[in-house]
Amino acid sequence: MKTPFPFSAIVGQDEMKQAMVLTAIDPGIGGVLVFGDRGTGKSTAVRALAALLPPIEAVTDCPVNSADPADCPEWAAIIDRSITTRPTPVVDLPLGATEDRVTGALDIERALTRGEKAFEPGLLARANRGYLYIDEVNLLEDHIVDLLLDVAQSGENVVEREGLSIRHPARFVLVGSGNPEEGELRPQLLDRFGLSVEVTSPRDIETRIEVIRRRDAYERTPESFLAEWQPRDAELRARILAARAALPDVRASNVALHDCAALCIALGSDGLRGELTLLRTARALAAFDNAPEVTRDHLRAAAPSALRHRLRRDPLDEAGSTARVTRQLAEILP
Structure with a gap:
């Protein structure tokens, strides 16, 4: 898997980068909505954020990234309760995702082969304590929007169907991106984003040249390009950790x-x-x-x-x- 473009190497778009850094310091701010032209680095910034964020401590076998074995849901049947570090989750929610894929559903394979009624976690479980990213969020289907509103309000995913009664924590920072020309966002979901930023294509030649130069270097010589920018990402990560400690x-x-x-x-x-x-x-x-x-x-x-x-x-x-x-x-x- 290719290493994401370094967060510090993104040219301009200072407000977008600031918003993402601030939600990393205090996830309670809420999500980030990034609206703007195509090709302005919206998706690149989200991928870069994943590599920038400090790792989290979580129970090894826990499907919802619980920090303590006592917080792991009973249905997960945890075997390995040791604590390990893992990258901060950044989970994509594709536009065509079904409700079962988002919330989780009955594990059909186990039901057919073993006759067991077990729960297969969805994207909301994987995103707990991390980020849930939706590209073209303004095109999201209404029933998925309603589902996300419920979970964002309660911080908990509840599945009551097919004989299952499942609950698990689902606290995440929602990051959405989109092009306003392709449709507006429902007011109820818009209000759930803590921050909203607007990105545009750079208008001056020097800035555009620098964007091209850095992207070209990343594509042609990724090892040396990443080596050049990793110290700056590490410095930014250290500032985020220091800010988290100072925030209270x-x-x-x-x-x-x-x-x-x-x-x-x-x-x-x-x-x-x-x-x-x-x-x-x-x-x-x-x-x-x-x-x-x-x-x-x-x-x-x-x-x-x-x-x-x-x-x-x-x-x-x-x-x-x-x-x-x-x-x-x-x-x-x-």
Whole structure:
């Protein structure tokens, strides 16, 4: 299997890379929605993230990546309860996937050959404690969307059919990518993404040349290219681990809370999820910067990705959501 393109070697697309790094620091931020043109590195960034993320500790035989043998589901019939390290799961959910493949179902082979009623885990089991990636997420079938909404809300996958009654943890960061020209995302699923970023093709020649140069080097001489960029990925991985450790101690003053609320009121965002996500994202960014407290700079940097997909449509305002957030940032957080 070919080693993914190094995360640090991706040219530009800083907001997309920042969003993915912040969800690695604090998965509680929620998922990342990446919308933009074809060929702008959306899928490349997700594959690169898999190689960048620190490994997790999990029970050797556990199909849901439990960190403790006591957390392994009974139906798994664990034999080897030793703890091992494995790469952070990054699981693809293809558009044509059936519900059985996503949630898991009766193991037909064991039922026919042994007469045993056993559960075969699905993609949600494999993605627990990791990332679930959906390319062309705006084209996902409605019944799969409904299923993902239920699991994202509860953090648990429940299968009740074919005589099975199965439950297992399914906590993952949802990463979706797509082209807005091919269809909009259902509002219910859109709201489940913590961050939303927009990517576009670079407009200046020098940037495009650098993209071509790096991709060409990766294709022609992958060993030397990876050797060149692996130290930078290792440095970024170390910063993520340090930020994870520092995150619980990062403070958010009443001024920061006031700024979050004032900005969301000015933008007319629905509910309180905007404020909570903005604060959580800014805190992760402060931890990444090794800062003891959330500042307005952190809020300004986090606001576009945390809020642009939560705005109500205003027929009297022709500006896009990013422009509206930027405009209110200039007024509320000058």
